[in-house]
Amino acid sequence: MSDFIQVIDPGHGGYDPGATANGLREKDLTLKIALYTRDYIYELYEGVKVYLTREKDVFVSLSERAAFANRLNADHFCSIHINAGGGEGFESYIYRGSYSSKSKTQALRNVLHDTIVAETKFKNRGKKEADYAVLRETKMPAVLTENGFIDNKDDADFLKSDANLRKIALAHAHGLAKAHGWKPKANKKPSRPSVGGKVFYRVVAGSFVERENAERRVKELKAKGIESFIDEYRA
Numbered sequence: 001m002s003d004f005i006q007v008i009d010p011g012h013g014g015y016d017p018g019a020t021a022n023g024l025r026e027k028d029l030t031l032k033i034a035l036y037t038r039d040y041i042y043e044l045y046e047g048v049k050v051y052l053t054r055e056k057d058v059f060v061s062l063s064e065r066a067a068f069a070n071r072l073n074a075d076h077f078c079s080i081h082i083n084a085g086g087g088e089g090f091e092s093y094i095y096r097g098s099y100s101s102k103s104k105t106q107a108l109r110n111v112l113h114d115t116i117v118a119e120t121k122f123k124n125r126g127k128k129e130a131d132y133a134v135l136r137e138t139k140m141p142a143v144l145t146e147n148g149f150i151d152n153k154d155d156a157d158f159l160k161s162d163a164n165l166r167k168i169a170l171a172h173a174h175g176l177a178k179a180h181g182w183k184p185k186a187n188k189k190p191s192r193p194s195v196g197g198k199v200f201y202r203v204v205a206g207s208f209v210e211r212e213n214a215e216r217r218v219k220e221l222k223a224k225g226i227e228s229f230i231d232e233y234r235a
């Protein structure tokens with residue numbers, strides 16, 4: 001089976017900064033979220049190829065973004081934006097009106113939308129429709145996400161943290177995977193040491209260069225009724 005082709009479209013770029021407020025520019029945030037989303041998809045899933053409409057701070061017209069996805073014959077198009085204009089939270093858009101692939105487009109959007117709201121805890125502004133060029137001109141199911149308001153103090157504070165941009169990106173990766181039924185990577189390394197599939201937890205109560213200091217810690221713990229042992233390792 002051929003790979004699933006996912007296009008991710010970081011909104012704005014170059015001389016078009018998008019919305020700006022609270023020391024933030026939409027074009028920077030959308031690019032970071034898009035790049036992180038691509039990283040997460042490649043880290044977690046197989047059978048997917050991810051293409052970005054831009055990978056750096058350059059201007060790409062709306063029609064060129066859609067044409068890029070059409071040329072690739074992409075399976076899905078996801079445009080990433082940050083909102084502005086006095087509001088708070090997350091909303092998503094699909095193309096309005098009636099078209100043959102609308103129910104599929106809607107179903108994919110619903111899964112992505114619900115996953116992002118659940119994982120980011122953004123206030124849910126709802127599932128919407130609009131006549132946006134990237135949604136209208138793309139030939140495959142397309143969605144546009146508006147990830148918080150840059151001119152809202154609470155949303156802007158959230159967006160200032162790189163960890164939160166990663167959280168938004170991971171939510172996009174999870175949501176797209178769930179919507180499209182992507183296969184998790186089989187050979188992922190376990191994140192915790194395991195023996196025969198069973199996970200053990202080790203409590204570390206100190207690390208010492210001198211053995212007698214370690215022995216003293218064991219005595220202190222024993223005096224408090226806590227059994228412990230010394231584990232030797234080389235670093």
Ligand SMILES: [Zn+2]
Nearest residue numbers: 011018081082
């Ligand atoms: Zn935008």
